[in-house]
Amino acid sequence: MITISVVAYARGNPEKLLYPTDDGGHICGFDAGYTEKPNVVYFDILACAAMGASVITMGCPTPQVCVKECPTYYYSYLYTKALETANSNNPLSSERNKMVCKDGIDPSSGDIDVLVDNEDCAAYLVESTSVLGRCVPSIFEDIGSMGANLLVNATDPNSVLATAGNKTTLTGTLLEEGTKYLALFFEVKEYGEKVFKDVLASWWLILTCLAIGMVVCFIWIIIMRWIAGIMVWLSIIAFLGLWSFACYYSYTKYYELKNTPDTVIGLSQAFTLNFSYYLDLKETWLAFGCTSATLLLLFTLILLFLIPRIRIAIELIKAGSKAIGNMMFTLIWPIFPFILQIVVVGYWAASAIYIASMGSAEFYSNSTTNKTTDGVTYYLERAPCDSADTSALGQACQFVKYGGDEYTIPLEIFMLFMFLWLMNFVIALGQMTLAGAFASYYWAFEKPKDVPAFPLLSALYRSLRYHLGSLAFGSFIIAVVQLIRIFLEYLDQKLNGSENPVAKILLKCLKCCFWCLEKFLKFLNKNAYIMIAVYGRCFCFAAKDAFFLIMRNVVRTVVLDQVTDYLLFIGKLVVTGAVGTGAFFWFQGKVDFFKDYVPTLNYYLTPVIIVILGTYLISCCFFSVYSMAVDTLFLCFLEDLEMNDGSPEKPYYMSKGLKKILGKSNKKLKEVDETEGAPKGGKGKK
Structure with missing residues (x-):
């Protein structure tokens, strides 16, 4: 990747892509002789609009x-x-001085028809605005006024302008259609400027709110050790109460309607969308009652079977909160992978731009006429040509894009794959570092006394020193699957207009299968990194051990995942909702104490939306650490159960709460520390 980037930096020229280029291949505002001409004018801007999306490539x-x-x-x-x-x-x-002509063409001499017929000069011009160096028509409040200013025939008020040769008169309708998207662009641009001003006026308040969001996330994670069980059991009780009430109400309504005369259901009534009609039928409430009673019974039986596992999940969540409380620097750790990802994105984007600008200029001519709008024929198909030749239609070769290098597309595909690989590698490094830190916490016999002084730095050192190959291999597998998914999306776009139903179904099935495969591999890799952090094994053996360990405890795994996901989802909603609500009242000026600190804004919702999005992203980063802590402690807990038996030679490392739930205990020797069961004066095994 570095070698290709060096070659691209040596041969590429990003100015080719950033600056506009005329039909001779000269870069406006950059090439010699054109430095004072930074803008490009299109002779017929409507012909560009008629090309649609193909104007980008053709x-x-x-x-x-x-x-x-x-x-x-x-x-x-x-x-x-x-x-x-x-x-x-x-x-x-x-009048001639108003004309825009090609270089070397004198508009003040010669027949004006010849100048326009040969496309040496533009047939018409409209008031334009420079957008990224491209002259596009300016938009007024009334687009129709643009056509009124271009009237050239007083006897025909519908005629607006005309081009030369085989092109006929354009109408005001076509001009309006061709510029409606530009009108939308400038409208969005105006709103964008106001939003940007609001951000500049309130940036320090936005940062303050985001800092408050970080503090709230930290506080919420700390108090999870006390409220996790309450939240889970209250939710379960509320769910049982809801279905019990639904069952009671449905049967009550059924017995009320049972004594009323039967209603004959006709076909017209059976297919009606009038739901009030169905609510008056006893059969409807009987179906509701049977359904709710069945679900209530199934949920109760499942709950009775899963109560011990739910208790284990809650205890592991509490243990995760304690681990983070003893290693608070783990909450800051996501910043470093994020910075690395920004570096990867910047490096990849710069390299991709240089690679795209490596090729030489490509020239095309109009080859086929296949669209006529309002009497105007547009050339929608174009063929490569030499810049010194002209096409059969008399259209000169015009610059289209920079390309022509047969290796450009393969190199871009390779760079895309490397981008996916590096991004997944950074994610893997972050996961393994956190797994190593939390594993060192679990396998400390006396917590937090036996926890290493710098667990996070130690885990990072081990990952970089011993496990780079495992990280590279795991991220490589996911990158391959992601590249295949991108290729399938590309095929889906290409077959969008296809009428072959078999190809469409096959493609949908492949997309679904590879999506599932990617999710499974991410789950497997995450647990493999945890096993690598615990034992230091290679990737394949760690992935195998993690997979079979989870399969031997699949019910516990499912319960833990569901309970953890539920609690983290509630936490994200609480943190984001609390900070977003506070920001809403703050920027609206509803809080008297902060009225003097509220700047003048065009839209007070601008900073509020930014604060809500930023707080949600921050909460995702914080709770991703929490999720990694719970997953690591869970696998360590399963290993602890299978490896140890509570004897002095193989004591349990789990917390007192987990031992109490499972009915486990460490066998005593002489004097036992009542907190964890470790002999006084000694340390547990690791």
Whole structure:
């Protein structure tokens, strides 16, 4: 990847992609002789609009030239021609100077029809605005006024302008259709400027709210050790109460309607969308009652079977909270993988841009006419040509894009794969580092006394020193699957207009299968990294051990995942909702104490939305650490159960709460520390 990047940096030129280019391949505002001409004017901007999305790859089928400034006026050569005809066909310099022509073309001399027919000069111009160096029509409040300014024939109020040769008169309707998206662009641009000003005016308050969100996340994680059990059991009781009430109410309504005369159900009534009709039927409430009673019975039986496992899950969640409380730097750890990911994205984006600009200029000519709109024929199919030739239709070769390098596409695909690989590698490094830190906490016999002084740094050192190969291999597998998914998405877009149902079904099945495969591999890799952090084994053996360990305890795994996901989801909602609600009242000026600190805003919801999104992302980072802690402690707990038996030679390392739930205990020797069961004056085994 580095080698390819060096070659791209040596041969590429990003200015080719950033700056506009005329139809001769000259970079406006960059090439010699064009440094003072940073903008490009399209002779027929509507021809570009008619190309649709293909204009990106095939270019705009109209001449384009570099100019110093975009036209700020309306012009039509027909109007100039009419004035010159009235002036005995003498060229009018005041009108000719308004024309935009190719380099080397003098608009003040020659027949104006010839200049336009040969596409040496533009047939018409509209008031334009520079957008990224491209001159696009300016949008007024009334788009129709643009057409009124371009009227060239007083006897025909519907005529707006005309081009040369085989192109006929354009109507105001076409102009309006061609510029409606530009109108939307400038409208969005106006809102964007106001939003940007709001961000500048309130950035320090936004950062303050995000800092408050970090504090709230930390506090919530700490108090989870006391409220986790309460939240889970209250939710279960509420669920049972809800279904019990549903069962009671349904049977009550059924017995009320049972004594009423039967209602005959006709076909027209059976297929009606009038739900009040069905609510008056006793059969409906009988079905509701049977369904709710069945679900209530099943849920109660499952709950009775899973109560011990739910208690284990709650105790592990509490243990995760204690572990984070003793290693608070783990909450800051997600910042470092995030910084590494930013570096990867920046490096990959720069390399991809340089690779894309390595090729030479490609020129195309109009080859096929296949679209006519409002009497105007547009050339939608284009063929490669030499810049010195002209096509059979008399259209000169025009610059389209930089390409032509047969290795550009394969190199871009390779860089995409490396991007996926590196991003997954950074994620894997973050997971293994956290797993190593939390594993060192679990396998400390006397907690937190036996926990290493710098568990996070020690785990990072072990990951970098001994396990880079395992991290690279695990992330490589996921990157391959992700690249295949991207390829399938590309095929799906290509077959979007296909009428072959078999191909569509097959493609959907493949996308679904690879999506499931990616999710499974991510789950397996995460647990493999935990086993690597605990035992130091290679990736394949660790993945095998983790998989069979989970399969031997599949019910516990499912319960723990569901309970943990539920609690983390509640935590994200609480933190985001609390901070977002506070920000809403703050920026709206509803809090009297903070009124003097509220800036003048165009939209007070702008900082509120940013705060809500930022707080949610922060909560995801904090709770991802919490989730990793719970998963690591869970696998360590399962290993502890299978490896140890509570004897002095093989004591349990689990907490007192877990031993109490399972009915386990460490056998005493002489004097036992009542907190964890370790002999006084000694340390447990690791």
